[in-house]
Each structure stands twice: as C-alpha cells, then as structure tokens.
Amino acid sequence: MSAYSTYVILLIVLFVSPLFSENHWDDYIAEKNIGSTYHVFGDNVNLRESGNLNAKVIQKLKLGQTVKILSKMNQTLEQNSVKEYWYQVQTESGSDIGYVWGGFISDYSFPIKDALVLCKNLGVKTRKLELKIIRDSNLISQGSWEVGPMSNETWDNTIYDEKRFSPRPNALFAIKFLIFSEIEYGYSNEQLFTFDQNFKIQPQFSWNPGACDPPACSESWLIFPKDTLPEDKKIMRKSILGKENTIIELMHSFDIDEPNQHDYYQSEYLWNGQNFQKKEN
Template sequence: MKGRKKNDSLEKRAIQLQFLLTRFLCQICSIMLFRAISILFFLPFTLPLLGQNHWDNILPVKAENKTYLVFGENVNIRKDSSLKSEVIAKLQPGDPVKIIKQTNILLAQGLTKEYWYEIQTGDKKGFVWGALLADGATEIGGFQLLIRNPGANTKKIEFKLLKGGKLVSSLTLSPGPVANEDWKFTFYKGEVFSPNPGFLIGFRYLVYSEIEYGQQEETILRITENGKIGEFFSWNPGACDPPSCMDTWILFPGDILAKDPSIGRKEYKSQTNTILEITRSYDLDDESINEYSVSMKKWNGKKLQDIK
C-alpha cells in the first residue's frame, strides 16, 4: 500500500510539472506571436520612412527681387501660372527676368519639381516655371556660363555656354544630390599648363550626404577658345564626420603650400604640368592621428592623368 501511495504521489507531481511546463511554453509562444504580429503591423509604416532621403522634399527656390537668366530654349512667359494660360512672350537662353513673387503652385516633370513665379521681362509681367531659369551664371573669356540645378533628386547639374546670345555648347554632370546654394566661382590660370587647356573656372557647391548634412565640392570646368566645355578636375576641399576630419589643398604649377607647424604640415611645391592634391586626415579626439597624403594628376595636352 505504501509503495502504491508513493507512486501515486510521484505521478501527481509529474502531471503538475507537465502542466506548469505546458503553461510556460504557451506564454512564451504567445509573447513571440504578439511580437511577430507587431512587427508585421508596423513594418509597412516604417519601410517608406527608411527609404526616404533627407533631401527629398528640398526644392530649388528663386529669390524675389533678384534677376535670373533664362536657361531653357523658346521659354513661354504666360499670363497666368498654368500651362494652358495665354503666352505673352517667348524668351531664349541668357534673356534676363526679374522675380516679382513666388507662387504656391508647383509643377513636376520627371524628377524635377519647382514653383511657378511671377516675373517681369522688359515692360511685360507674366509667369514662368522656375525650372526654366538658370540658378547661377557668370562670364569668362567672352562666354556666358549658365548653371541649372534640376533638383537634388536628379543628382545632376546642367551647364550651357553662350556667346553673343547663341548657344555654343552644353554639359551635364552627375555629382550627386546638389543643394541650391549661391554658386561660388574661382578663376584659375590655364596658361600655367602646356599646352594651355583654355579658360578654367571652378565652382563650389554642396552635395547632400547619406549620413550627414553634406559636404562642399568644387568642379573645375575647361572652356576652349572655340567654346567647347568639359570637366577638367573635381575635388573635395574638406569634410568632417566628428571625430574624423579631412582638409585638402590643391597646387597648380607654380604654386607653393607653406609649412605650418601648428598642424604638422611641411612645405609642398608644385610640379610642371601637374595638379597636386594634398590631404590631411586627423582626429578631433586623438592628436596622435595626423596624416598627410599626396595625389597627382598630370596634364598630357588632352586630359589629366593619375600619377602613381
């Protein structure tokens, strides 16, 4: 009898343990199921956000009371801010217009999206789509250079070169998503190279970054005497993703970069027909990290070639 009671007691304990184990496993399964359902529910809402870039909604904007040059050809100036509105004037590349007021009406064509503007041209007032106007312009060597940013999402910059109001040549570059800031121009001497590559003009602009706000870049354009435009050289003046930072200097033939003990920099001298790019890499938190590197490109009369 005692043996039978002992066996009955062990069986009861085994049943109780099995019940508790089953209950515990059910709770675990319920928690995992709840988490899986939560992930499936919220995933469609989070994926579109993760797929967006921080520059997606940034549009090129023209400043009021400022004069811009027409970039497009046969640009219609309309009586109202609509493609169906009456045409009151037709303009060509290089024609000036003064921005009176930005409307709240947007027009999109492909990846390019801009506002309509009320403008004045001569004695006429009308409306034009902003994407038909140049965002920047300058003159060099008797040519007029027009620059247009078709929008950060296109990741392009467009150029037109005019002479006497006539289109001579055009160029499109793809540097990435470009901000629509005021272009900063630098004129370089082409005669320091042999043979002379022509007129050299650099312009700086901001390229948005996937991680940070963006970084400055400069593209130097080459314009020949007969008006052919092309890319000569591009470089990054510097960037910082703390604590890691980088500064860069370029030397054309005849240039000297002075010694600077405060940042551990020696003197650098340029070479014949060569562009030197000196880069300093350093760490804001660790002064022991301070390295310099040099890359060189040599002009062969047709293009710049890397020298290893």
C-alpha cells in the same frame, strides 16, 4: 591608420551611408531667391499670364535673357524628373511681368572670356548639374554630369590661370556647390572644367575642400604649378611645391579628439593637353 585609409573611410561615410538611411533631401525643391536676377536657361521660353501651362503667353523669352524674381507661387511642375516652382518674374526692360516655370531659369551664372556660363541644378532625383555656354543669346556648347543631390544654397566659381599649363586650354575654371549628405547636412564640392578652342566643355576632376563627421574630419588643398603651399607646424603639414603641368591635391585627415593625429594623402593630376590624368602617391 594610414592617411589613405582614413580618407577612404570618410568618403564611404559621405557617399555610401546615405544610401542606407532616409535621405533628408528627398523632398527638397531647388528655389530661386526673391528679388534676385537670373538668366533664362531655355530658348523661346513662354512668359505666361499665370502659373500654369494653359495660361496665355505674353511673350517668348530668349536664352540668356535676364529676369527678376518677384515672387514664388505654391504651384510646382515636374518634367523629366525635374520638379520646380512657378515664379512671377519681370523682364529686364521692366515692361512685362508674367510667370515662368523655374525649370527654365538658371540657378547660377558667371562670365568667362567673352562668354557666359549658365548653371542648372537638375534636382535631387536627377542628381545632375547642367551647363550651357552662351554668347549673345547663342548657345556655344552644353553638357550635363551626375554630381550628386545638389542644394541651391551655395554657389561659387573660380577661374584659374590656364597659362600655367602647356599646351594651355582655352579656359580652366571650377564651379563650387553644396552636396547633401548625412554629415552635418552637406558639404562643398568643387568640379573643375576646361574649354577647348571651340568652347566645348570638358569635365576634369572634382575635389572636396573639407568635410567632417566627428570625430573624423578632412580638408584638402590644390597646389598649382609655380605655387607653394606653406608649412604649417600646428597641423604637421610640410611645405609642398607645385609641379610643372600638374595640379597637386593634398588631403589632410584628422581626429578632433586626437590633436596630435594628422595624416596626409597626395594625388597628382597631370595635364596632357586635353585632360588631367590622376596619379596617386
């Protein structure tokens, strides 16, 4: 079987088979970590005396303002298909303690350039990731994209060197998160984005660093311009040299019961100044 065929079969198992089974994530509600600090995802968000919409408003919270999660309430609220818990929070000054619905609190954030990226998991019903780019509590740009049923258990980011591409984007970065599936609970997915000179977000492509539905498994690597992926004789991988203005994705599919079976499939994403256009080999 070719590397491409093996890879496609694994993708079918990842994305299609869950549609025909009872999804173990249907009742999942994204949660914040008690004791952690998060950024407010909305603007003029009500900080209330208790966890309900009729409670007295203590103050208004600004977009990007930080709050510390003190406790999670049992009460949930669903708005626009987003269902989350209410949380008791403390403002960054420490002067006020109140309650905020989790839908108004970001799930992950990181700085880039002179801006802050706020990430929001919109829930397993919506299956979307929403980003807001802010500077000094001012919204610069935003967008949302369907990525699949997300978990809040694993978040990470990578900021890549945009100077390797010409004409170079204002920024090149990726956000990694966990997508639920029937394969070993879930798998990591990384979505690449760029900023233009006005910090407008442009989604590029996503890739899966690895997944496994024994005995079939796969793993992938990205090779950037001027980089070299070294040879690995153990898994029969040849050395791959990076190409100018291109991101190479090398996918390795293998069978854990067949130690000598290793198949490879390569895709290339050529930068045209605005987007990475996919070319399959």
